[in-house]
Amino acid sequence: MTGGRTLRAHILVAALAAGTIALGGAAYAQSQGRRQPPPPPSPDDGTKISQPIANFSGLDKITGRIIAFDVAINETVQFGALQVTPRVCYSRPQTIAPLTTTFVEVDEITLDNKIRRIFTGWMFADSPGLHAVEHPVYDIWLTACKATSNDVPATAVKQ
Known part of the structure; x- marks a missing residue:
């Protein structure tokens, strides 16, 4: 059972690290003046x-x-x-x-x-x-x- 918990813990740490890297990359792109693509329009955003x-x-x-x-x-x-x-x-x-x-x-x-x-x-x-x-x-x-x-x-x- 401890082996299963250890594996889950490693997967969780890897997922958190990947998320942190992705967020850091977006922040770096913004700091370098690169624009992120705009979010998709919502129903009430004036497009009706x-x-x-x-x-x-x-x-x-x-x-x-x-x-x-x-x-x-x-x-x-x-x-x-x-x-x-x-x-x-x-x-x-x-x-x-x-x-x-x-x-x-x-x-x-x-x-x-x-x-x-x-x-x-x-x-x-x-x-x-x-x-x-x-x-x-x-x-x-x-x-x-x-x-x-x-x-x-x-x-x-x-x-």
Whole structure:
């Protein structure tokens, strides 16, 4: 058992020494005026691009049909008994990892013609199940943010 501990101790010392050398090399490079590569951008570092169109997909669970539809920001589109209103839609440049988000409000029109808010919040295109609208009859999720759309009239797009 002591042989195993000794081996682990030697491995730990070697790993610590390698880390110290790596950190020392970075510090030396900085002291010599060499620049270290910048860290990868974070989601909130100003690289988000505000888009005027949010693209959603909707599933009608009764018929099994999936329909893609575009909605201009601050406009409302009805999908079945649901009204979808995106407030903002952000994407990122193609040169960095995608992160497409929208802040959306979804209302349900009940059988007695009343409007009831069933969802308010952020949706993420890369995690459709995380913040998708789940309804007994309909599911809605964000698929993209776009600059233009053939489905939305140009007068509805506010730049």
